[in-house]
Amino acid sequence: MNPPSASWIDTPLTRKLVQLVDLSPDEVTLLQGLQSMTRLVRRNREIVTQGRRYDALFVMIEGISIRYRILRDGRRQILNIALPGDFIGFPACFFDRALYPISALTDVVVAPISFTVLINLFERHPHLAAAIFWSFSSEAAIYSERLTDIGRRTALERVAHFLLELLTRFQLIGLADECSFPMPLTQELLGDALSLSLPHVNRTLRQLREDGLVSIEAHQVFIKDVEALSALGDFEKSYLSRFRMPDPLAAGIGRAVSL
Amino acid sequence: MNPPSASWIDTPLTRKLVQLVDLSPDEVTLLQGLQSMTRLVRRNREIVTQGRRYDALFVMIEGISIRYRILRDGRRQILNIALPGDFIGFPACFFDRALYPISALTDVVVAPISFTVLINLFERHPHLAAAIFWSFSSEAAIYSERLTDIGRRTALERVAHFLLELLTRFQLIGLADECSFPMPLTQELLGDALSLSLPHVNRTLRQLREDGLVSIEAHQVFIKDVEALSALGDFEKSYLSRFRMPDPLAAGIGRAVSL
């Protein structure tokens, strides 16, 4: 665990939230303070171990992690992919034991936020709390889209939709430009996330390449035609970037309103 | 909208939470109070309309509702199924417009809980708030299992797992006995929830019947062999019924701890 350090002037979470919510300088400082105590987790190590008990959430500061479910015979389903700025460990901390493991895909830096701190934040800074809540909402929406991907979209639509989602999420944290982003997943992992076999992921990517929609070079994805790909994947990014501050909080009077 | 009424001594949500969390009599009263103002939504009408704005959550008091996503060509994916005692409208209320519609499958009674009330609840009754939070956590876990169902389980495993989940959820609200529960879904809806075609749902149910695992008669599901079905579907109910009160709240000192 590293000591608090003034060198963290800026984190992905902060970058993301300030775009979506009007935060006061005080709130930004507070948000940064929450993320000042960090922990490094090496590539391929577990951040959360299935069956263990946790008293904290984590904010992803750097790197990529996945939460997944393994079935008895080895089949794996990736449940979600956490990028910098995402919260992880949310469901785990309300159960007496974590239901699913979370594993670092790359070297990862996380900032634990204990329950105690979180609860106080909710009481004293409802405005900020609402912003954090929005993160959970957006995550729920991502689940919904993934469910739709896997359940009702063809392999081509599915990959198209997923890549656009990643593009948008990377853009929100300032790690992608207009149409390209770093590809954190191997084709095998992509398959486990989208419920496709590795060979079929490969064929699907080839098809997208041949159609001039997407190219992947040196772990970098280039979306050649965002329009066409969005049409193909039925992608509409509002679930990732549209936030509304609920009225009682917008006014900043959350604590003053009586029950 | 019906006026508050003393006749609601007991609701599914209360029944569920008192099993999982130690609530004081005051907290139970408060929880009941939240659900005293109810609204009736007729079968096949929308509870939440896609694209509209909401300032409240709803607690399901009675009936069944579904949230779903429709693709351009008519393919439908049911995102979740809300039973009495569930919260609905959670992600919607943090977006400026609801992302997905929620529709009443039967006549439904809901209790709106406005944001203002909710925020006050969080500030003043963290213990109760944590219980509500657990509901969200459990919902997230249900998503995870659904994702695994659709992504990595065969039709047989998938239906097995889903039926056991429904059994357990109905049991938690006192609407199911040891091994049977009311079937709220037609085979078509089952298909849209589990991403199977209607004919294949039918064939799968037949198989389960022929194997002596499940029978469905008059809209009532009978699980003939819970053991065997659980093994088949790799079902483990802890994600529905295991709650842990986070330490700072368990002590009831949430508000006293300083940041």
Place this chain on the structure above:
DNA sequence: CGGTACATTGAAGGGGCTCAATCCACGTGG
């Protein structure tokens, strides 16, 4: 320079889909 991890491609097979017909239960109106 061998080794390992990842990507690529082909061939064959299967689980589940589509299309289509039939059946059944139930409510409604004549």
Place this chain on the structure above:
DNA sequence: CCACGTGGATTGAGCCCCTTCAATGTACCG
């Protein structure tokens, strides 16, 4: 009280998307 309509359940035939299995290619790294 029965005829009919309608929503849902059931079953079959053929097909296709995607899987499995298998082989090969390729880049990077100690």
